[in-house]
Amino acid sequence: MATHTAAAAIGSGVVTHWIDGQAWNGPVERWGDVFDPATGAVRSRVAFAGAAEVDAAVTAAARAAAAWGHSSLAARSRVMFAFRDIVERHRQDLAALLTAEHGKVLSDALGEVTRGLEVVEFACGLPQLLKGEFSENVSTEVDSYSMRQPLGVVAGITPFNFPAMVPMWMFPLAIACGNAFVLKPSEKDPSAAVFCARLLAEAGLPAGVFNVVHGDRAAVDAILAHPGIAAVSFVGSTPVARHVYETGTRAGKRVQALGGAKNHMVVLPDADFELAADAAVSAGYGSSGQRCMAISVVVAVGDAGDRLVPRVRERVRRLKVGAGTDPAAEMGPVVTGDHRARVAGYVDRGEAAGAELVEDGRGLTVPGHEGGFFIGPCLFDRVTPDMEIYRDEIFGPVLGIVRVASYQEALALVNDSPYANGVAIFTNDGGAARRFQHEVQVGMVGINVPIPVPMAYYSFGGWKQSLFGDAHVHGREGIQFYTRGKVVTARWPDPQHRGVSLGFPQMR
Ligand code: NAD
Numbered sequence: 001m002a003t004h005t006a007a008a009a010i011g012s013g014v015v016t017h018w019i020d021g022q023a024w025n026g027p028v029e030r031w032g033d034v035f036d037p038a039t040g041a042v043r044s045r046v047a048f049a050g051a052a053e054v055d056a057a058v059t060a061a062a063r064a065a066a067a068w069g070h071s072s073l074a075a076r077s078r079v080m081f082a083f084r085d086i087v088e089r090h091r092q093d094l095a096a097l098l099t100a101e102h103g104k105v106l107s108d109a110l111g112e113v114t115r116g117l118e119v120v121e122f123a124c125g126l127p128q129l130l131k132g133e134f135s136e137n138v139s140t141e142v143d144s145y146s147m148r149q150p151l152g153v154v155a156g157i158t159p160f161n162f163p164a165m166v167p168m169w170m171f172p173l174a175i176a177c178g179n180a181f182v183l184k185p186s187e188k189d190p191s192a193a194v195f196c197a198r199l200l201a202e203a204g205l206p207a208g209v210f211n212v213v214h215g216d217r218a219a220v221d222a223i224l225a226h227p228g229i230a231a232v233s234f235v236g237s238t239p240v241a242r243h244v245y246e247t248g249t250r251a252g253k254r255v256q257a258l259g260g261a262k263n264h265m266v267v268l269p270d271a272d273f274e275l276a277a278d279a280a281v282s283a284g285y286g287s288s289g290q291r292c293m294a295i296s297v298v299v300a301v302g303d304a305g306d307r308l309v310p311r312v313r314e315r316v317r318r319l320k321v322g323a324g325t326d327p328a329a330e331m332g333p334v335v336t337g338d339h340r341a342r343v344a345g346y347v348d349r350g351e352a353a354g355a356e357l358v359e360d361g362r363g364l365t366v367p368g369h370e371g372g373f374f375i376g377p378c379l380f381d382r383v384t385p386d387m388e389i390y391r392d393e394i395f396g397p398v399l400g401i402v403r404v405a406s407y408q409e410a411l412a413l414v415n416d417s418p419y420a421n422g423v424a425i426f427t428n429d430g431g432a433a434r435r436f437q438h439e440v441q442v443g444m445v446g447i448n449v450p451i452p453v454p455m456a457y458y459s460f461g462g463w464k465q466s467l468f469g470d471a472h473v474h475g476r477e478g479i480q481f482y483t484r485g486k487v488v489t490a491r492w493p494d495p496q497h498r499g500v501s502l503g504f505p506q507m508r
Pocket of ligand 1: 157158159160161162166184185186187215216217220221235236237238240241243258259260261291292393395421462466
């Protein structure tokens with residue numbers, strides 16, 4: 001259907017809010033530019049919301065939530081099944097939008113859609129997941145049972161690096177649990193959110209249950225201040241995650257705020273070095289290093305560095321960098337010109353600090369795309385923990401290798417990091433891997449798996465400054481987050497149980 005094509009979603013070069021089942025046609029006071037990272041050109045303008053637009057979205061959501069929260073589990077799961085089928089049919093369109101605004105290569109964008117769909121599939125099973133507990137005869141002729149009910153209106157604030165998947169970590173579960181949702185996607189690649197809104201409407205979701213407001217800090221702060229929003233899910237960088245968590249909880253909201261990362265890959269001397277080199281390059285440079293689960297540090301134990309560096313270097317040299325639409329390209333540009341400059345600045349300072357720059361991608365140009373935000377893969381050896389390139393999240397195609405003498409040293413390095421999103425160990429020693437999974441203080445652990453992103457039926461989240469709040473996203477923790485518990489104790493009176501008693505009730 002023409003109205004659901006990717007082209008229609010970004011329309012005439014204007015991306016606007018989606019409120020109460022339709023595109024916003026009210027006034028817009030501020031606009032932002034959305035770039036095509038492969039060319040550097042502005043491809044559209046996106047409306048920026050303030051308190052008024054957020055309030056319009058919350059008002060519509062609150063009205064819709066009142067009915068949606070009472071709808072049957074069958075009705076809700078039917079919408080999820082329909083949405084799943086519609087996204088499946090439009091996966092190429094959705095992936096094309098991701099490539100157009102984020103820059104990632106099309107195969108990677110399709111992978112993102114698949115990982116988002118997994119959560120929709122999980123949400124289709126909501127009737128099973130929302131089952132409560134029942135205890136018959138907790139006292140004589142008294143039964144007790146528990147249920148989980150929706151919160152009302154909940155919001156999601158998401159980063160640029162997964163414009164489809166990260167919102168899909170949130171809204172399918174929130175909606176299936178009976179809430180209405182207000183999404184504030186990244187202003188850098190906002191169209192996927194609006195496209196999902198159109199597909200949800202086509203799936204039969206009532207108007208107002210899913211709303212999109214675009215913008216920057218002003219929109220985020222309006223969400224955090226709005227008394228009609230009960231809970232906020234956030235994914236983004238650590239400083240903003242902390243701000244969202246502190247501001248949102250101070251306003252009495254339930255908040256889960258997932259932050260930045262600096263993911264280590266420990267390689268023990270007994271590892272399969274071909275496998276480890278493949279993994280380091282795939283996880284270091286995939287999506288141009290702009291994944292929260294990207295490997296940015298390889299920790300080579302003992303003589304592992306000598307064996308690993310030439311293998312990684314050989315693979316890096318063969319990587320094909322190009323526009324995301326080029327089927328031969330394995331790595332695309334980074335998201336904006338500012339971000340490219342930031343990444344290049346880190347490479348400059350890493351070199352100045354004495355790390356050995358084995359591969360330098362700073363000079364790369366892609367023929368026909370000279371204005372694009374490209375930076376080629378950069379590889380540093382002999383990085384040390386005091387260096388800025390070790391400490392900071394660069395979020396670009398820059399991989400650093402740290403050499404350490406022992407397993408204990410590698411473990412201490414990982415556990416000293418303020419970030420604790422993902423980590424991997426490469427070894428053929430089951431005992432060492434088992435010890436590592438127990439001792440490492442990180443939320444998601446891979447054993448010979450470089451990007452251990454949990455499936456939708458497990459929960460995703462880090463520790464320390466990679467997560468503010470208690471709940472990880474999706475899986476059981478997602479359902480807990482978007483619902484609250486209620487326990488009923490029931491007696492159907494009969495004449496034997498009459499009479500006043502001021503004693504504390506005891507089950508007999
Ligand atoms: P970001 O923190 O700049 O932006 C995230 C969201 O917050 C966006 O919607 C943005 O508009 C908004 N925002 C930005 N600055 C703000 C401010 N000062 N006040 C209020 N809101 C603000 O993150 P990004 O650059 O879009 O995404 C990359 C970051 O996200 C990386 O740090 C990456 O590690 C992290 N990330 C983490 C996970 C995870 O699961 N832990 C997943 C994906 C991305």
